[in-house]
Amino acid sequence: MPPGAPFNSFALPYPIRVDAFSAISPSSPEPHNAVLHLLTHTHSDHIVGLQAKSFCQRVICSADAKDMLLRHEVYRERALHEGEYRAEHNLTFKHLKVDPWIGPDGEVFYHGSRDLLNVFPMDTPTKVELGRDKEVTITLFDANHCPGAVMYLIEGSEGAILHTGDFRAEPWFLESIKHNPLLQPYLALSEDETSTNNGNGIVKTLEAIYLDTACVMQNYQVPTKDDATSGLIDLLKLYPPSTYFFINSWTWGYEDTLKAIARAFNCRIHLDNYKYKVYSRFISDPLLRALGTTDPDETHFHACERFSRCRHVNVDQDGNFINDDDGDEASEDTIDVANRIFFGKPLKETKDSSQKKKLVIYINPVSSMTPESWLQYQATTKKQLANGDVVRSLLVPLSRHSPLPELQSFVSLFRPKRVIPNTLDPSLRNLDWAAIDRVFRSCCRPPDSSHTWNPQQVIPPAPVAEHLLFLELVRECKASTTPTNPG
Numbered sequence: 001m002p003p004g005a006p007f008n009s010f011a012l013p014y015p016i017r018v019d020a021f022s023a024i025s026p027s028s029p030e031p032h033n034a035v036l037h038l039l040t041h042t043h044s045d046h047i048v049g050l051q052a053k054s055f056c057q058r059v060i061c062s063a064d065a066k067d068m069l070l071r072h073e074v075y076r077e078r079a080l081h082e083g084e085y086r087a088e089h090n091l092t093f094k095h096l097k098v099d100p101w102i103g104p105d106g107e108v109f110y111h112g113s114r115d116l117l118n119v120f121p122m123d124t125p126t127k128v129e130l131g132r133d134k135e136v137t138i139t140l141f142d143a144n145h146c147p148g149a150v151m152y153l154i155e156g157s158e159g160a161i162l163h164t165g166d167f168r169a170e171p172w173f174l175e176s177i178k179h180n181p182l183l184q185p186y187l188a189l190s191e192d193e194t195s196t197n198n199g200n201g202i203v204k205t206l207e208a209i210y211l212d213t214a215c216v217m218q219n220y221q222v223p224t225k226d227d228a229t230s231g232l233i234d235l236l237k238l239y240p241p242s243t244y245f246f247i248n249s250w251t252w253g254y255e256d257t258l259k260a261i262a263r264a265f266n267c268r269i270h271l272d273n274y275k276y277k278v279y280s281r282f283i284s285d286p287l288l289r290a291l292g293t294t295d296p297d298e299t300h301f302h303a304c305e306r307f308s309r310c311r312h313v314n315v316d317q318d319g320n321f322i323n324d325d326d327g328d329e330a331s332e333d334t335i336d337v338a339n340r341i342f343f344g345k346p347l348k349e350t351k352d353s354s355q356k357k358k359l360v361i362y363i364n365p366v367s368s369m370t371p372e373s374w375l376q377y378q379a380t381t382k383k384q385l386a387n388g389d390v391v392r393s394l395l396v397p398l399s400r401h402s403p404l405p406e407l408q409s410f411v412s413l414f415r416p417k418r419v420i421p422n423t424l425d426p427s428l429r430n431l432d433w434a435a436i437d438r439v440f441r442s443c444c445r446p447p448d449s450s451h452t453w454n455p456q457q458v459i460p461p462a463p464v465a466e467h468l469l470f471l472e473l474v475r476e477c478k479a480s481t482t483p484t485n486p487g
Helices: 063-070 075-082 173-178 193-196 225-236 255-265 273-279 284-292 335-344 369-384 404-414 429-438 467-481
Strands: 014-020 034-036 059-061 116-119 126-131 134-142 150-156 160-162 210-212 244-247 269-271 301-303 361-363 395-396 419-421
Touching: 014 284, 059 273, 063 116, 075 273, 134 369, 173 404, 210 404, 225 255, 225 369, 225 395, 255 284, 255 301, 269 273, 419 429
Parallel strands: 014 034, 034 059, 059 116, 160 210, 210 419, 244 301, 244 361, 269 301, 361 395
Antiparallel strands: 126 134, 134 150, 150 160
16 A cells, blocks of 8 residues: 555454555554455555565455556566567566476476465455454455456455545446445445334445545545546547647556547557557456557557657657757667667667658646636637647546545445545644544444444544644644745
C-alpha cells in the first residue's frame, strides 16, 4: 500500500496483508505476522517488497495482475534489451514463478520450482485456510481502476470486510454493485426495510470498508470516464485527417482512452513492444487485447514509449522533428549508450526529414477537473480550432480514483460499521485519519447497533484529533509557505 496505510496494511481483524510485501520493523506496532497476502493491482506503490528475492509467501491476485507482474520490466531494462545491449529480458518478478525443469527424456524435475502468485477467479467465493480450524471466504470484484485491479470481500468468523484497493466508484459502478448478488446481502436497508428487519441474518453488515482515500480531499465531482473520453473524441474529430496523435498513457489505468479512440476511428493504436505484449495477453478485455499494433506506419494514433517515441510523433511543440540536424547525418558511433537508453534509436535510424513541421497532438490525462470545467474546456478548444488556431496539446480528465462525493455514495450503499482509509499522509500524524472518520460517520451504521459483536475489539479505533496537534501543523504549514526577507 502507499506510505501511511493503517495497521501495517493488514486487513484486520484477519491476519491478511494487502499490497504490502516488505518486512515489518519489530519496533512498529502490531500486527506483524501475515498468514496471507492479497494484491489488488500492479501499480508501483502497491508491489513494494515483491522484488525481494527472499519473499516467499503466498499472494492472491487476479489473472491479469499475475500476467502483468510476471512481465514487469522497468524502462531502463527494456531499453537495454531493445538497444541490443542485453540479450535477455530482465524481468523484475521472475523469481515469484519458477517453472519445473524438464529433462531431455521428458522427465519433470520440481526441485526449486514454485509459483507464489495464486490466481482466484472473479466474482467467485473461494475458501482459504488461515490456520488450524480457521478459514475465510475471499471474493474478487472488478475495481474500475486499471487492468487487473480488484476489490476483495473477506468473510469469516469475525465478520466481513470489503477492501477496495484503488478504485473508481462512478455511477455505473455503483449500479453494478447494487445488482451483484454476492454483494447484495451487505447493501444497506432503507428506513422502511430497517423497521421490518428482524435480524435473521439474511441482510448483513460489513464490519469495515478499507477505502481508497487517495483523492478524498477532492470535495467535488469529476467527469465520468465515458464523459471524459466522449468529449475527447469530439475534439479529435475536428483535426485534419493527416494529424498524428500521441496518447500519453504513462501508466496502467488510462486504457479507456485507447479503447474509445479505437472504436471511434475504427483503427489500431501503435504501442511499444512492452505495452503490446502486456495488452495482448489480457483475458478479461478482448477490445484492449485486439487494439494494438507494433507497426508505427499503420495508424495516426500512437501510445508508444514516451521516452522513446516513434518517428511519427517524435516532434517538439512547434512540430519540428526532435532529431532534425539540418541534413547532417549523425554517425551511430557518436551516439552514446545514454542516448540509446533514454531517447530510443540512434539519430540516423529515426531521422525522417520528409516530415518536418508535422502536426502532432499530445493527449495528456489529468484528474483535477470538474464536469463544468471540462465542458468549458471543450467549448474553448472547439472555438480555438474553429478560428484556425493550432492546439497541439489536449487534456482528458480521466480520473482513476474517486473524489469525496463518489466515496460517500459508495460507502452509503453499504453503511458499514467502520471506514478505514487505505491512504494517509504520514506528515499529518493521523490528523487526516481522524478527519476521514468524521467525514464518513453519516455514511456508516449508527454506533447504537443491536449487533453484539464489536469490531473495536480487534480493529483499533481511529485516532482522536488533538486540537494542539492541529494548531502545530497549521503553524508548520504557515512557516513553510511564508516568504523570507533577504538579509
